[in-house]
Amino acid sequence: MRQGLRLPRRSGVLAAGALLLLCGLFAMGRPWATSDNDRYRGALRHLRVASGDLEMDVLRERMGLRTLHGAGPEDFAALRARADALRRFPSFLSAMDQRTMNAALDLFVGALEESAALLERTRAADARGAKEEADAAVQALLEGTVSARADRLINTYLELYERTQERNERSRIIFFLVSLALVAYVLVVMVRLSRASADLAALNTDLERRVEERTKALSEANDGLRASEARKAAILEASPDGILLLDGGGALLELNPAAQKTFQVAAADVVGRDFLSVALPAELPDGARQKVLAAGRSTASGQATRLESPCLRGDGSTFPAELTIVRVPGEGPPRYTVFVRDIAERKAVERMKNEFISTVSHELRTPLTSIRGSLGLLEGGIVGDIPPQALDMVRIARTNTERLIRLINDILDLEKMEAGKLELKRSTPECADLVESTFASVRGMADGAGVSLHAEVTGAPRVKVDRDRLVQVLTNLVSNAVKFSPRGAGVRVR
Structure with a gap:
């Protein structure tokens, strides 16, 4: 195991050789675009020569000699076009250097336009016969010569090029030093890797042992989980209440046998369908249908919401049901468990109880009212004077009769309050x-x-x-x- 993890000597030699070669390349530096520099410098010289030729032709024209290249507006325009062409700078110039060159070119173009304007003034003065004005304009033209601006432009470029070369030299030195540091670092790392191979082998052996232990523990946990799942499945299978699992949109995911029996459906026919369309009657108002899902969505995780609603069987019949909706705790998409209990028998018992109470109350109240009236008449002396002791007994009987009537009225009022019909x-x-x-x-x-x-x-x-x-x-x-x-x-x- 240790020999297999040790770094081969050949690999180390190759890595060190590659890094040394990289250092040599950095030390040599990458060649700059000399052709771009030569081209740009040649264009600058041509601009300088053309500027001098233009000035010489202006003097020749002033002295009455034949011009060699011309000094007309088109010649000034051609010279300006050459200056604009020089705005396509070599790639090695930085953005700041390019702004400096643009400023120098702007000065050159400004001097060129000023010379063109002075030449036009000279010609206009000659045409009017104003020799002194023409001489003054020529003197101003010669003092602000375009060729001087062209020389300044060339000097500016040379200074920028020299600074670029100096930066390039510094970069090569920095690259060389960084490369040496990198080589030293790689060599140190290689030595440490070689020394750490034994520790890595021991760690690998310990890791294999831990993986084996964890695998065994995971297998035991999986066995326990399968047993737990089997117990839960048995509980769901044996539950007398219907249990349904819904997703966040209300679609049925699972249902136990009791739910299939209660709704008289097969799981394969309803899984994936909307719970509202499967379990609730179509004639149920939309508000009542949405109330079922809203109850689940408004329920906090682990808390239950209970409500009653008519539900639909597979054969089209309906039955009263008690729905208990619980949001399943945990991360991921929301899940809801719905416990369904058929309360038809309970409703029948409640109805029988209410009917019994109503019947007994009404049947008792009628004779009690009659008894109270009769006792009141006796107490009032309608049959003559009654002995005091008998009168007390009649009064007590009437009072208790009225108390029984009030109790019966209270029972009826309670029933009305429960039914929401108390007016x-x-x-x-x-x-x-x-x-x-x-x-x-x-x-x-x-x-x-x-x-x-x-x-x-x-x-x-x-x-x-x-x-x-x-x-x-x-x-x-x-x-x-x-x-x-x-x-x-x-x-x-x-």
Whole structure:
């Protein structure tokens, strides 16, 4: 193992030789574009010669001699074209150097345009016979010569070229030093690699041992995971409730046998389809259909949302169901578990209970009302005077009959409240009237208990309430106060 990891000597020699060759290339430096330099310098010299020829022709023309090359506007334009052509600089000039050359060319072009304007003034003065003005213009033309600007342009380029060469030389030296440092670094690394081969072999052996241990542990964990998955699958298979797995868009991913039995469908027929279209009736309002998915999306991870909704079977029939929607915790796309329980039997039992309570309440209230009326007549002396003891018994019977009627009314009100059908008939009665009606209902009970009733409602405002319901609340409160007050005490409503 150690010999296989050791760096071969031949490879080290080849690597060191390649780096030394690279250092030699950097030391030699890459050749600059000498042809571009020669071409550009030649163009500058030609520009200088053409400028001198133009000035000589201007003097010849002034002295009345024949011009050799011409001094007309087209000659100035040709010279300017040559200057513009020089703006295509060699590639080795930096951006700053190019801006310097552009500035020098601008000065040359400005001197050229100024010379052309002075020549035109000279010719115009000659045409008018103003010899002194013409001589002054020629003198100004010769003092600001274009050839001097051309010389300055050439000198500027040579200075820039020399600076470029100096930068190139410094770069070659830097490259050479960096290459030497790189060679030294590679040699050190090669030596260290050779020394570290034994440690690497030992590390490799230890790594193989750890991989083997981890592989064994992973195999055991996979066996445990498979056993856990098998237990979970058995639980899902045996669950009496239907369990469905949905994705974030509401598509069915899985469903257990109880769900297939509840909805009377096969898993292969509904997996991948939209849960709303499979499980909810089409005649269900859109708001109710979207409420099912919205319940899941608004549920935090691990928390359950429970609601009731009619669901659809495979044969087209519907059944009432309780849906419990839970968002599956974890990373990745959202997943929702829906627990479905058929509550048709529970609804039937609740309906029977409600019908029973309603029937018993109505059947009891009718005879109790009759008994209360009869006892009230007896108490009022319709059949003549009744002995005091018998009158007390009649009063107690009437009071308890009224209490039974109130209890039956409370039961009916509770049923209405659960069904959401309790209606409030609002009015604005006087507070004194509400308290007086309350006292009238419990006065017999208070007299029997030896408790006095007192009201303090002077100046009370009018209130907007359901009169009968508020009287019922006050009656319950006052009757409780009477019940738990000692004989001789008083109950005060303020």
